Amino acid sequence: MQTYGYFEKTITNAADARAWEINIPGVNADQALHVFDGDYDLYLTVLRSYADNTPAVLGKIRHVSEDTLPGYAICVHGLKSASGSICAENISERAAELEDMAKAGNLSGVLAENDVFLRDAENLVKGISAWLDGPPAKDDAK
Secondary structure (H helix, E strand, O other), X not given: OEEEOOEEEOOOOHHHHHHHOOOOOOOOHHHXXXXXXXXXXXXXXHHHHHHHHHHHHHXXXXXXXXXXXXXXXXXXXXXXXXXXXXXXXXXXHHHHHHHHHHHOOOHHHHHHHHHHHHHHHHHHHHHHHHHHHOOOOOOOOO
């Protein structure tokens, strides 16, 4: 019996061991599995949804102006919630800050932070996708 986070699971092979070792930079997987009451499969579904859907939202906030600031606030609100749901705490917190700035009409503040936020959120998505895809099969590594 091996302990992963706050629960235990009998590990019978290397594939099982890898499956329980969620190591994605920027994601607190132990906390997420606690939030999901240890439902690993549900958490994987949510991670996959995040990786699939977040790039489109990031595309919507790439170019922000005074005219698009209200829509920007809505998009980063969604990113804040979605990132919080997978326990990507840093991205969630920064999205909350951007949302507050956008709602306050602070375009210069949003512009000062947006590019770095986009880069970091894109890296998070890449990390999630890479982890979900797993290592290449032996036949693929040739």
